[in-house]
Amino acid sequence: xxxxxxxxxxxxxxxxxxxxxxxxxxxxxxxxxxxxxxxxxxxxxxxxxxxxxxxxxxxxxxxxxxxxxxxxxxxxxxxxxxxxxxxxxxxxxxxxxxxxxxxxxxxxxxxxxxxxxxxxxxxxxxxxxxxxxxxxxxxxxxxxxxxxxxxxxxxxxxxxxxxxxxxxxxxxxxxxxxxxxxxxxxxxxxxxxxxxxxxxxxxxxxxxxxxxxxxxxxxxxxxxxxxxxxxxxxxxxxxxxxxxxxxxxxxxxxxxxxxxxxxxxxxxxxxxxxxxxxxxxxxxxxxxxxxxxxxxxxxxxxxxxxxxxxxxxxxxxxxxxxxxxxxxxxxxxxxxxxxxxxxxxxxxxxxxxxxxxxxxxxxxxxxxxxxxxxxxxxxxxxxxxxxxxxxxxxxxxxxxxxxxxxxxxxxxxxxxxxxxxxxxxxxxxxxxxxxxxxxxxxxxxxxxxxxxxxxxxxxxxxxxxxxxxxxxxxxxxxxxxxxxxxxxxxxxxxxxxxxxxxxxxxxxxxxxxxxxxxxxxxxxxxxxxxxxxxxxxxxxxxxxxxxxxxxxxxxxxxxxxxxxxxxxxxxxxxxxxxxxxxxxxx
Numbered sequence: 001x002x003x004x005x006x007x008x009x010x011x012x013x014x015x016x017x018x019x020x021x022x023x024x025x026x027x028x029x030x031x032x033x034x035x036x037x038x039x040x041x042x043x044x045x046x047x048x049x050x051x052x053x054x055x056x057x058x059x060x061x062x063x064x065x066x067x068x069x070x071x072x073x074x075x076x077x078x079x080x081x082x083x084x085x086x087x088x089x090x091x092x093x094x095x096x097x098x099x100x101x102x103x104x105x106x107x108x109x110x111x112x113x114x115x116x117x118x119x120x121x122x123x124x125x126x127x128x129x130x131x132x133x134x135x136x137x138x139x140x141x142x143x144x145x146x147x148x149x150x151x152x153x154x155x156x157x158x159x160x161x162x163x164x165x166x167x168x169x170x171x172x173x174x175x176x177x178x179x180x181x182x183x184x185x186x187x188x189x190x191x192x193x194x195x196x197x198x199x200x201x202x203x204x205x206x207x208x209x210x211x212x213x214x215x216x217x218x219x220x221x222x223x224x225x226x227x228x229x230x231x232x233x234x235x236x237x238x239x240x241x242x243x244x245x246x247x248x249x250x251x252x253x254x255x256x257x258x259x260x261x262x263x264x265x266x267x268x269x270x271x272x273x274x275x276x277x278x279x280x281x282x283x284x285x286x287x288x289x290x291x292x293x294x295x296x297x298x299x300x301x302x303x304x305x306x307x308x309x310x311x312x313x314x315x316x317x318x319x320x321x322x323x324x325x326x327x328x329x330x331x332x333x334x335x336x337x338x339x340x341x342x343x344x345x346x347x348x349x350x351x352x353x354x355x356x357x358x359x360x361x362x363x364x365x366x367x368x369x370x371x372x373x374x375x376x377x378x379x380x381x382x383x384x385x386x387x388x389x390x391x392x393x394x395x396x397x398x399x400x401x402x403x404x405x406x407x408x409x410x411x412x413x414x415x416x417x418x419x420x421x422x423x424x425x426x427x428x429x430x431x432x433x434x435x436x437x438x439x440x441x442x443x444x445x446x447x448x449x450x451x452x453x454x455x456x457x458x459x460x461x462x463x464x465x466x467x468x469x470x471x472x473x474x475x476x477x478x479x480x481x482x483x484x485x486x487x488x489x490x491x492x493x494x495x496x497x498x499x500x501x502x503x504x505x506x507x508x509x510x511x512x513x514x515x516x517x518x519x520x521x522x523x524x525x526x527x528x529x530x531x532x533x534x535x536x537x538x539x540x541x542x543x544x545x546x547x548x549x550x551x552x553x554x555x556x557x558x559x560x561x562x563x564x565x566x567x568x569x570x571x572x573x574x575x576x577x578x579x580x581x582x583x584x585x586x
Contacts, residue, residue, distance in 0.1 A: 063097055064097065065098045065099060065100040066094055066097050066098070066100070066306060066309045067100050067102075068099050068100065068101045068102070068301075068309045068313060069102055069104070069126075069128045069129070070101060070102065070103045070104070070127055070128065070129045070130075070310075070313070071103075071104050071105075071106045071111055071129070071130050071131070072105060072106075072130075072131040072151075073105070073107070073108050073131060073133040074105040075266060075267065075270065076133065076152060076295055076326065077105035078329060079151075079152070079325050079326045079329040079331065080103050081103040083313075083316055083317055083322050084103050084313060084316075086321070087101060087312075087316045088100065092312060094305060094309045095305055095308065097305070099309045099313070101313060104127075108132035108137045109137070109204045109205075110125060111125050111130055111137070112137040112138075112140055112141055115300075116140050128299070128300060128301035128306050128309075128310050129297065129299055129301065129310040129313060129314065130297075130298040130300055131151050131295055131296070131297055131298070131317075132206070132298070133206045133207075133264075133295055134206035134209075134293045134294060134295070134296075135147070135294050135358060136209055136213075136364055137206065138296070138298075139361035139364040140365070140368075144298070145298055145299060145300060147296035147297055148299050148310075148311060148314040149314055149315075149317070149318040149334075150294050150297065150318070150334035151297055151318070151326060152295045152331035152332060152334065153292045153293060153295065153331065153332045153334050153335075154264045154265045154267075154293050154331050155265050155290045155291070155332075155336075156207050156210040156211055156214065156262065156264055156265075156291050157262075157263065157264065157265050157268065157283040157284060157286070157290065158179060158260055158284040158285075158286060159248075159262070159263050159283055160251060160258065160259065160260050160261070160281070161251045161252045161280070162281070163279055164258045164259060164260070167258050168195070168260070168284075171191070171258070172191065172258070172260070173287065174284035174285060174286055174287060175218075175286050175287040176215045176218040176286050177218060177219075177222065177287075177288065178191065178195075179197060179211075179215060180219055180224075180232050182195040182196075182197050183197040183232045183235045183236055183239075184228060184235065192235075194257060194258060195257060195258050195260055196255065196258065196259045196260070197235070197236065197239060197259075197260055197261075197262075198239055198240075198241050198247055198251070198260065198262070199211065199212075199236040199240050199261075199262055200240065200243075200244065201240045202367075202368065204242075205244075206293055207262060207263050207264045208240070208262060209364070209367075209368070210290075210291040210293065210358075212367055213358070213359055213363070213364065213367060214288075214289075214290055214291045214356050215232065216229055216367060217359065230374070233370060233371060234374060234415055238417045241261075244267045247263055248261075248263075248271045248277075248281055251281060252277065252279045260284075265283050265330075265332075265348050268281045268346075268348055269283075269330035269346050269348050270329075270330055271347075272346050272347045273330065273346055281347050283347055283348045283349070285353045286353075288356070289353055289354030289355055289356045290354070290355070290356055291357075292336065292355065294334065294358075295331075295334075297314045297318070299311060299314065318334075324339075327341070330346075330348075336355075337352070338350035338352070373497075376495065376497050377419060377420065377421070377497070378417075378420040378421060378422070378496060379420075379421045379444065379493050379497070379498045379499070380416075380420070380421070380422045380423075380444075380497075380499045380500075380501055381422075381423050381425065381484055381487070381499075381500050381501070382409065382422065382423070382425070382501045382503065383424075383425050383426075383427055383480055383481070383484055383500065383501070383503065383504075384405065384406075384409070384424060384425070384427070384441075384464075384467060385427060385475060385502075385504040385505060386402065386426045386427065386428050386467060386468065386469050386470055386473060387427075387428045387469065387474055387475040387505075387510070388428075388470060388471050388472055388473045388474070389401070389475075390402040390469035390505055391471060392543075394542065394543065394569075395543075395568070400469070401469075401542055401543065402467060402468065405503045405542060406467045407464075409464050409503065410461050410465070413457060413461065416447060417447070418446065418447050418455075419446055419447070420447050421446050421447075422445075422447055422456070422460065423440070423441075423443050423444030424440075424442045424460055424463060424464075425440055425441060425480070425484065426438065426439055426441050427439075427475075427477070427480040428473035428474060428475065428476065429474040429475065429476040429511055429512070430476075430513070434513070435479070435513050435515065437511065438476070438479070438483060442456065442459055442460050447460075474511060475508070475510040475511065476509070476510075476513070476515060477504065477509040477510070478509045478516040478517070478521040479511065479515040481521055481525075481537070482521060482525075485500065485524075485528060485535060485537070485560075486528075488500055488535045489535050494533070498533075498534065498535045498536070499562075500537045500538070500562075502539045502540065502541075503540050504539070504540075504541050504542070505542050508549045508552055508553070521556060522556060525556060525559040531561070534560070536557075536560050537557050537560040537562040538563055539553050539563070539564040539565065540565050540567065542566075543568065550566055553566075
């Protein structure tokens with residue numbers, strides 16, 4: 001090395017190896033006794049500051065930091081925050097610049113809606129890196145980027161309270177088959193009498209959507225019908241809970257029917273480990289296997305430097321240290337491997353459940369649309385035939401057509417929620433004077449609405465039980481249809497499925513007063529039908545045998561985008577209600 005020289009003090013003071021000799025010692029004069037001490041203090045402070053600069057200076061960084069905005073699903077946000085903090089302190093540089101990371105929690109549905117430009121959002125959401133809880137959210141985002149890896153995984157499970165799980169053993173085997181059976185609105189007297197299924201809204205929660213997809217896949221594999229799926233969707237649409245917190249709160253309440261929910265394994269773990277409940281939750285793993293939330297890492301940054309920073313953070317998240325961190329928060333690694341915290345004491349099991357693969361985007365979209373359609377309100381006017389032929393036997397049981405229709409309509413009403421708006425007209429001929437063949441029995445309104453101290457649902461049930469055929473009555477069908485169609489079109493409500501449901505015995509129009517002919521009613525309905533404001537006609541024509549009668553009924557229904565059904569036995573009618581509801585999914 002050359003001659004002695006001092007180093008740059010801003011880079012750490014001077015090199016003590018070449019410190020110059022001290023100056024000659026002087027006697028301290030009066031008033032100067034503290035001068036050497038002050039100098040020593042100043043030197044110590046200078047050395048301390050220099051050391052601080054050296055220790056805290058980020059190696060390899062220069063200039064302004066790259067600002068990296070990360071948005072993560074709320075459940076995994078704490079784990080990502082810890083990883084990001086460690087990443088920032090490491091001083092890792094991107095193109096010679098350090099990275100400042102901010103991690104924000106946001107519901108994946110909000111971010112997906114913001115990226116797709118559809119649906120509601122809560123504030124401006126435009127992250128450089130997005131970690132939703134599931135790839136399912138990407139199905140609605142056009143040209144969504146390919147994931148840069150996966151942060152974690154957690155299976156979708158059934159959940160009950162510890163007390164409830166003990167009671168379930170004799171009534172319910174944890175499976176999607178059992179869940180679908182308990183949630184089928186068309187089978188209220190089956191498992192549903194013992195088990196109450198709670199669902200998370202699939203439009204807002206990936207666990208809720210994943211459960212529907214898994215259940216639908218198992219149902220299809222087992223040869224189940226679309227009507228069964230519709231029955232499940234119908235029931236679950238009325239038993240959704242808004243958040244996992246609400247779900248767990250409901251699970252622990254005492255009830256006549258044992259509540260079973262659908263959520264993620266990590267949510268069960270988190271509930272038990274962060275709230276220490278007296279009646280903890282238990283994860284129940286479906287026998288057929290399950291889908292898993294896969295926490296994809298989506299780089300959305302457009303700036304080249306920011307993209308590099310996002311990819312660097314993604315590498316940190318998927319590193320062994322990152323894997324260990326997410327496992328510390330109750331998640332599994334992307335390959336399904338659970339950490340030591342997934343144990344029965346926390347209501348879960350580290351054993352990897354069998355996998356049901358996520359379906360393609362088209363399947364996800366179809367089921368999501370089906371849910372939206374099922375959730376739409378109902379506005380329905382039922383037309384009940386009380387003409388003379390309705391007094392004839394319905395089938396070999398000897399029950400009259402009138403009684404069969406009335407009893408099964410009561411059963412059909414069970415498929416509709418209290419908020420559904422339903423009314424009833426009866427028709428024959430001349431019921432309200434010459435040429436007026438129909439009369440309102442119960443005005444359209446919500447089934448839960450009180451009418452003289454009784455709900456509309458009960459009023460309708462009572463009216464149906466009292467219904468009797470008029471022995472000499474004719475069938476003023478076409479005039480009644482046209483009057484009903486005009487009413488429903490005039491009172492159309494865009495947020496509901498507007499429907500006319502006709503119950504008759506298939507004799508068709510039989511009006512001695514003349515009235516609207518078969519040709520005229522078909523023409524009128526075709527002209528009145530507006531696909532942008534659809535009022536559809538569904539016909540249940542009991543015991544219809546003649547081809548010409550079936551053809552006429554079918555033509556009338558199709559003119560309004562509806563359908564006609566021709567049951568020959570009483571047992572066929574219940575499924576027809578579900579078929580009618582299923583039509584809104586098409």
